[in-house]
Structures are given as C-alpha cells and as structure tokens.
C-alpha cells in the first residue's frame with residue numbers, strides 16, 4: 001500500500017475512540033522498529049520528521065527509507081512533517097512526497113498564525129496533502145525553540161472554531177498540559193491533562209481530529225537502565241499513560257511520541273556496551289536498540305493508543 005494521508009485513519013480513530021501514534025524518526029533502525037511493531041500489531045502509524053531530523057539525516061534519505069518500510073508491509077503509513085516552521089519547509093516536504101505537514105505558527109500572533117496556516121493549507125490541498133496546525137503553546141523544547149513553563153498557554157476553546165474555519169486545516173494540535181522533552185515534571189508531582197478543555201473543544205468541533213504533542217510518559221524502568229549503565233538522566237516523570245488513554249477515547253486522534261523512544265533506544269545501547277565492552281560492530285548495539293524501541297512502540301499501540309488491529 002502506498003503512503004496514505006491521515007484522513008481515513010483519523011475518521012476511523014475518532015469513531016472508534018482510539019488514537020494513531022505519531023513517532024519521530026531519524027534513521028533506519030528507528031523506522032524499522034516503529035514499522036515492525038505497527039505491522040505486528042496491525043496498527044496504522046504515522047512516521048514524523050522534524051527539522052532536526054531533516055538536518056541530521058537528509059530528507060531524501062528519510063523518504064526513501066520510509067518508502068522501503070512501506071514496501072515491506074500493508075498497514076496504512078503516513079509521512080508527516082513535524083513542527084514545520086514556515087511555508088518553505090512545508091512546501092519542500094509536500095514537493096518531496098510527504099502526505100501530511102504541520103505548520104507550527106503557534107508562537108505567532110493570531111492573525112499571522114491564520115495567514116501562514118491558510119497559505120500552507122492552500123498549497124497542501126492542491127497537492128493532496130493534509131495539514132495540522134497548533135493553537136496554544138506547550139512548554140518544553142521544539143527544535144531550537146524553547147518555551148518556558150511560564151510562557152506555556154492552554155488552548156482557548158473560544159478560538160478553535162474561527163481558527164479551523166478561517167484556515168481550512170485538517171487537524172488541530174492543542175495545549176492541555178502536555179509538554180515536550182524527557183523532563184516534564186518532578187517526581188511526586190501529579191500531572192493531569194485538562195480533559196475539560198479537550199471536551200469543550202470536542203463540543204465546538206464535532207468530529208474534528210485533535211492532536212496531542214509532548215505525550216511521552218518517561219518510562220522509569222528505561223531511565224533506570226540508562227542511569228545504571230553510566231547515564232545521568234535527572235529524575236523526572238512524564239504524562240501518565242492513563243491520562244493519554246482518556247484523551248484517545250475523546251477527540252484526540254494523533255498522539256506524538258519521541259522522547260520515550262529515544263530513552264528506550266539509548267538504554268539498550270548503554271546496556272549492550274556496558275555488558276559487552278569488546279563489541280565495536282554497530283549492528284550489535286543498534287540491533288538491541290531497535291529491538292527495545294520496537295517493544296516500546298508495541299506497548300504504546302496496545303496499552304496507550306488502542307490502535308492495535310485497526311489497520
């Protein structure tokens with residue numbers, strides 16, 4: 001099956017009360033881990049590429065790796081630009097074969113966010129590509145943009161109808177208490193999502209797909225492995241998986257996860273090299289990293305997203 005847009009995936013996810021995982025990819029092993037897990041779970045999946053990933057891997061390499069993945073399975077796969085900063089990067093991704101782009105002008109004033117988003121939507125729709133945009137601001141790190149906790153803002157439900165109508169977007173990322181990165185909350189804190197805001201957004205935009213960024217949960221057992229084998233990740237917790245389950249049953253159709261996969265990948269490499277100090281063949285430690293990341297994706301699909309057997 002060729003790459004697909006997210007339109008059909010989201011329609012089914014909305015109706016079925018589950019969400020599709022959008023996992024960030026930077027190299028071959030990550031793409032294989034995600035697609036193998038999704039294939040074995042018979043789950044649709046979104047592979048997303050950030051500006052940092054484009055810089056690291058070259059988008060042409062990533063596109064061909066994703067095309068190779070698509071050839072090896074029949075599950076629906078979408079290729080998405082994560083946090084597109086401006087029209088040009090969205091256009092380059094659309095021209096380069098992506099089936100979905102995010103224009104993230106959420107840090108810009110209201111009118112400017114609408115104008116840039118609308119321009120991207122027009123170009124994307126002309127080329128059969130769908131568009132995600134964002135209202136509200138998440139705390140944490142997005143590429144080179146650092147949003148301090150104090151500057152983070154929940155999405156106002158009063159704005160969502162006008163924004164979606166004026167821009168013509170296909171899905172909307174909202175801020176309801178998630179944040180980017182592996183250091184979201186201190187141990188002992190009890191992070192909760194603003195499910196009330198999500199419900200109100202759902203009432204204002206019936207049937208419209210909502211997206212959650214910054215949805216890693218920072219698995220403590222993986223952080224413990226990193227730290228047991230020479231790492232020094234600070235003690236931190238993420239978004240409880242039970243909160244994400246609640247959101248997936250409501251209007252949330254896409255849940256972005258990057259940090260948890262990175263931690264799983266790194267934990268396996270650290271463990272492998274500590275236990276096998278003579279190894280120098282990258283296939284040995286990258287093989288373990290890929291297997292551990294695959295287990296993390298499987299866990300998310302089965303226990304958090306609810307998208308298994310929906311392909």
Ligand code: G3H
Pocket residue numbers: 024050051052053082083141142143144180181258259
């Ligand atoms: O939201 C950002 C993603 O986690 C991508 O991170 O910009 O370091 O590739 P990156």
Ligand code: 13P
Pocket residue numbers: 024082083179180181182212213214215216217256257258259260
């Ligand atoms: P995490 O850092 O919580 O994994 O969020 C990833 C993300 O939102 C990518 O856009």
Ligand code: ZN
Pocket residue numbers: 083142180213214256
């Ligand atoms: Zn994000």
